[in-house]
Amino acid sequence: MKVIKTLMLLSILFVTTGCVTRLEATVSPGQSLTNLSKGKIYVQHFTPDKRNLNYIIADKLSLLGHPATPLDSNEVPEDADVVITYVDNWQWDMTNYLIKIKIDFRNAENKQLIVTGESFRTSLARKDPDYMIQEALEKIFQEAGIAYNHLSKG
DSSP states (O other): OHHHHHHHHHHHHHHHHTTOEEEEEEEOTTOOOTTGGGSOEEEOOOTTOSSOHHHHHHHHHHHTTOOEEEOSSSOOOTTOSEEEEEEEEEEEESEEEEEEEEEEEEETTTOOEEEEEEEEEOGGGOOOHHHHHHHHHHHHHHHHTOOOOOOOOO
């Protein structure tokens, strides 16, 4: 009987560890995004990214009410106020899927981190990149106290 209980407990543990999700955002001490809607926002391309997620991030930001321009190079225009950088991590489990996206908002002038956010989803809780980017951006705006257009995540 004890062996059956142990096996059941282990099987529940294995099933639930495949469904891990984490969504978080942190505003750097002394930083604020209050002038975000007045400034020029650019999304810098992460060099190893072959899927051009910078375009998806810029599109999602624009739909959320904060127009942004994707950059294809590492050169940031002179008129930039905020530069957004990101790191995407992909995993293989029968198919390739985005396991984590980390998005950073930085002051264009001094490169200082303003706010960072991340969406993490394991294999059984996977979502498409559009969804994960949107949820990370919305979490960033919530933590920073910035108004945004609510979009359906369907």
